[in-house]
Amino acid sequence: MDPIKHLPAPDQRDFEVYPLFLQCLGLFVRHLPLFVGLNLPVVILSSLCLYLGAPTLADADPQTRHPFAIPPNEWLALAGSLLIVFSFGLWAAAAIYRAADDALAGSPVPGFRAAYSWAVERVPALLGAELLYILAVMVGTVFCFVPGIWLGVMLVPALPRAATRDVGPMTALRDARDLVAGRWWRVAGFGVLVAVTILAIYAPYSFLNVALPHGNPGALLVRALANVFAAALITPFQACAYTALHRRLEETA
Numbered sequence: 001m002d003p004i005k006h007l008p009a010p011d012q013r014d015f016e017v018y019p020l021f022l023q024c025l026g027l028f029v030r031h032l033p034l035f036v037g038l039n040l041p042v043v044i045l046s047s048l049c050l051y052l053g054a055p056t057l058a059d060a061d062p063q064t065r066h067p068f069a070i071p072p073n074e075w076l077a078l079a080g081s082l083l084i085v086f087s088f089g090l091w092a093a094a095a096i097y098r099a100a101d102d103a104l105a106g107s108p109v110p111g112f113r114a115a116y117s118w119a120v121e122r123v124p125a126l127l128g129a130e131l132l133y134i135l136a137v138m139v140g141t142v143f144c145f146v147p148g149i150w151l152g153v154m155l156v157p158a159l160p161r162a163a164t165r166d167v168g169p170m171t172a173l174r175d176a177r178d179l180v181a182g183r184w185w186r187v188a189g190f191g192v193l194v195a196v197t198i199l200a201i202y203a204p205y206s207f208l209n210v211a212l213p214h215g216n217p218g219a220l221l222v223r224a225l226a227n228v229f230a231a232a233l234i235t236p237f238q239a240c241a242y243t244a245l246h247r248r249l250e251e252t253a
Contacts, residue, residue: 013182013183013252013253014183014186014252015183015186015248015249015252017186017189017190017193018193020190020244020245020248021190021193021194021241023244024194024240024241024243024244024245025197027100027103027104027240027244028236028237028240028241030103031099031100031103031109032236034099034109034111034112034115035096035099035100035236035237035239035240036232036233036236037112038092038095038096038099038112038115038116038236039092039093039096039231039232039235039236040232041088041092042084042085042088042089042092042235043228043231043232043235044228045084045088046081046082046084046085046089047081047224047227047228047231049077049080049081049084050077050078050081051220051224052077053073053074053076053077053078053080053081054070054074054075054077054078054081055074055220056069056070056071056074057070057074057077057078058220058224059214059215059220059223060214061214086127086130089235090123090126090127090130091116091119091120091123092116092119092235093126093163093235093239094119094120094122094123094126094163095115095116095118095119096115096235096236096239096240097119097122097126097159097160097163097164097239097242097243098110098115098118098119098122098163098164099115100160100239100240100243100244101160101164101243101246101247104243104244104247105247119163122162122163122164125162125163125167125168125169125172126159126162126163128162128168128169128170129158129159129161129162129169129172129173130159130162131169132158132169132170132173133152133155133156133158133159133173136151136155136173137151137152137155140152150184153180153184153187153188153191154176154177154180154184154187155173155176155177155180156176156180156187156191156242156245157175157176157179157180157187157242157245157246157249158172158173158175158176159172159242160239160242160243160245160246161175161176161246164243164246178253179246179249179250179253180249183249187245187249190241190245194237194238194241197237198234198237198238201230201233201234201237202230202234204226204229204230205223205226205227205229205230208222208223208226209223
């Protein structure tokens with residue numbers, strides 16, 4: 001039965017937010033070495049490109065009141081870092097989505113090579129869904145900010161759906177809308193828990209970025225390592241959370 005076209009009564013589509021959050025947290029912890037291992041090469045490459053190629057930008061003082069000039073070559077390094085994130089990074093994200101979905105389904109979890117091997121064919125669909133998602137949120141944000149939040153919550157299941165199901169970007173977005181329909185507030189509540197957890201993971205880097213002196217190579221190295229640590233955890237956790245949400249929405253659709 002198509003879960004999108006056969007919607008049961010609203011009370012049958014409800015799901016408990018906090019237990020689902022605990023489930024995704026447990027999933028993340030149980031498979032932490034695999035998830036971080038899948039994401040770490042992307043984080044290292046993009047960080048090297050940013051911190052070595054754009055030191056002025058990477059070592060910007062958030063407390064300074066004086067403008068600073070960024071050399072043109074550093075903008076190229078930043079563009080290279082973003083290119084890594086939106087190419088190799090999406091490949092890694094698709095691999096994490098697949099591994100998390102298999103774990104939630106009770107299937108054997110693929111290893112590093114198998115996850116990357118399977119995920120490569122889903123990268124175009126995930127890229128399309130990611131770009132359409134960002135565009136929708138940006139356009140919605142232009143209109144009084146609230147529509148952007150509404151679309152950001154409504155369409156978030158499109159990302160794991162494009163990565164783990166045999167659908168294209170537009171179909172993934174339409175399916176996400178149907179899955180979330182009538183359950184927007186529950187999905188938003190789950191998103192708040194995920195966002196708070198991400199902020200907690202990122203907090204040490206934010207503290208070091210303010211506390212440590214700028215223009216000091218040793219301090220820059222410490223901040224870079226803290227950034228790598230946070231980024232290596234955040235992407236896999238977010239992917240696990242969205243995958244758990246998507247699967248629960250499918251099960252209760």
